[in-house]
Amino acid sequence: MNTPLDSCVLNALRATFRSGVTFPEQFRMTQLQNLLYLVEENEQLIQDALHKDLHKPKFESVLSEIQITLNDLYFAMENLRTWMQPEYNIGKNLATRMDDCFIRREPLGVVLIIGAWNYPLHLILLPLVAAIAAGNCAILKPSEICQATEQLLAELIPKYLSQDCYAVLCGGAEDTKSLLKNKFDHIFYTGSQVVARSILLAAAPHLTPVTLELGGKSPCFIYGHIDIQKAAKRLCWSKFFNTGQSCVAPDYVLCTAQTRDALLPALRETLRTFYGPDPGASLDMGRIVTPHHWRRLMDMLEKSKGKVVIGGESREEDRYIAPTVLVDVQESDALMQEEIFGPILPILTIESLEEGIDYINRQEKPLALYVFSDETSVVTTVLNNTSSGGFCGNDGIVHMALPGLPFGGVGASGMGSYHGRWGFETFSHRRGCMNRSWLLERVNVLRYPPYSDYNLGWLRWATTFKKNSWGGCSVM
């Protein structure tokens, strides 16, 4: 991939966008329908590619890649007409009562979507659904780390979707850098903070708005009165799903020593039920994506001063790491300096909820925060005293499957959001429109020079916000 090729593709897409072909509802619906066929008709190929790249169990591929994409497509297709309607139900005031005031949602232009390797299908297709629904053209840049999925997307997208409007460009870090020299109307990136900074720097000279879906260390409180067996099940499921390689996986646990002592046997039992005595032999256990990431995780584990109480086994040849739990982990531990993104679960012991909350607030704002507790006061206290992209009480990850909730980070975990309608809004411009009536020119006269106290007095009276009205107006 080289710069002239990117520019050619980009220029072609821009010309298509200018022609207005992506604007009509029918066009968008057809493309979304075709994307639906792409996923439905190639399920087996998708599963095979994901297994090749990530050793992803079929169940996980279906749940977290195929079905989540299909759901977002159904949701978008069902709601597209509503989303596209101008919004008329906005407050007016005395002065604009005779006017037509509304908000239009308009496409931005040509957008760039950069995918990630941990969920290589849905992390690129869900933003694409939103971009199509909002009437844009798009360039997709799938992660080069998952080569089988990357190639499959490069092959299938042009077969099912309009080649004039959507293109897949493949390549590595250097190719992405050169792609970013071009101007886009929006950049959607999922990945790491380091790369996110360089994307923002590349976007600044073009004043391109950016959505960043990053990550962080998502804490998980287990506190107060709780059914430890159920909590352990849900925790294990969300932690070890995709071998811990989820941006919203619970990164570490905060609990009292007492809870920890009850938790460990529950975790052991759950892991045995899930994966059997040897998780390495279980079909439901995945692998680490690359040797580089495997080494990174093993380094962290080796440098950690915590005590391994569950798991710890590993195999370099197939990048296997067993579901591993450590206790006696301190704030300064190697495992607590960066997002783990693997099947390693440190447990930090706290004396009180406040201590845990203080600890969390000393770190960067995470993408997700979890609390397992039967006590409403515990959930409320944590919610009110922390911030995070999203929050889930008494479960893990599942909040991101609800199309009604925005999915995105805050602070170092990202900016902007998507899923469902939120994705549509992300890829749209909200244009405020006022269609003034020709009448009432006698009233308009109040605003014109030559100015006078008399006119100003009337204007002030007419335009001052009245408490029970919907909006205010400053100048007639």
Next chain:
Amino acid sequence: MEMQVVQRARENFLAGRSRPLEFRVQQLKSLQRMITDRQGEIATALKQDINRSQYDTPLLELIGLENEISLAVSKLAQWAAPRPVEKSLLTISDQVYIQPEPLGVVLIIGAWNYPWALTLQPLVGAIAAGNAAVVKPSELSEYSASLLKALLPRYLDQELYPVVCGGVSETQELLRQRFDHIFYTGNSTVGKLVMEAAARHLTPVTLELGGKSPCYIDKDVDLRVACRRITWGKFVNCGQTCIAPDYILCEPSIQNRVVEGIRQTLLEFYGPDPKSSPDYGRIINQRHFNHVMALLDGYTAALGGQSDSSQRYIAPTVVKDVPPHARLMQEEIFGPLLPIVTVSDIDDAIHFISEREKPLAIYVFSSNKKVIKRMLAETTSGGVTVNDVMMHYTLNSLPFGGVGQSGTGRYHGKHSFDQFSHHRACLVKSLGMERVNMPRYPPQNHQKARRVRLAMRTPLVDFSKGTYIWAVTASIVALGLLVTLTVILILAAGVSCTCW
């Protein structure tokens, strides 16, 4: 110094001081008092900065600000409350909502053309959303900046909402600090620098920039009214408004009538000598005066054209038949020069606009619904006013912001509150209903996979209108059938009863 100011604001934010709703309301009401009590001083400062007429100050800056504050005070509890979200069958017994939360410490960089409105309106949003805010007024409107620095600490909490004055180097120092959001109003050159600085800390930004806002006048329109409205919008604040109509597009056949309409209006507004009208402003400084005058080089004005450098006065000026490649047409004018570019028809006008960067505003004057519809559908811009200029800015239920080169993000009214908030997605489940969860756990098999797939299918995951209508209709039909059955049974019982 800047670092300490930001640090103190952060400490106070982390202590939770800016969060309670009562505190936010109290601060907003105090800001309201500042504007009401100090109107005279504000008007004086603006007169010194930009020769703003005493009427333009409330009209263009203060009334709008007061309305924003009143709206925020009145609606704050509603805006800050958890926002419930559509549930699904799977989450029917869970709490699912979006909780707006403060971002932290925000930086607000104001502009010089409306130094009070453009600095304090974002501040209203920042306070309402529960943040701390560092306020950096523009140094070009120096009297207003000094006055703001003197007044704000007397009305608002000094630690949470400090004012930092200064020029380029102070702004650069501020931009080196870490903020949770930066709100900048100004030009795109500095906008890019702000975005670059923000990139280092992964800070989101709102950029309210500008551009050349076109004004299309259709031929079959009441030119008298149209010209009056355009003249008002163009020459108020001496053309130094980000949403002023920058240039006119019209057919050659009406160009002279447009010029005549503007001429007559100028006479009504400012008299035969605008220089002596108390209602006509001045250019902010010598540099900008020279810049605007240079744009006129080589062109003869159809109206106006006079200037007086010692007063930074430029007469309301109209130039006819301006070619698209003229310097006047290459950059935002931001002054009282109004070029007219002729186009052959609406197609030509739309093409002209679409070839250029997305503007902050588009204006179209027409009585023809089709023309209006086409202009709306085939162009894009930050906002639009049809058959008037600038008025979309004044309705705070409309989002105000740019797109592309004219900016990113939006504010006014509730949009300000939302811009300065993080919308946290919250799902609070119970540990009950675990049987429903069972199919998702390993070890996996076909039956479990099928069950999970079924449970995840959209009609269950998405409790949409269609499903709801189906459910209600089905219930009504079922009830109807039950009632019918009951009636039949009763009748049948009656027939077989001998007591009839």
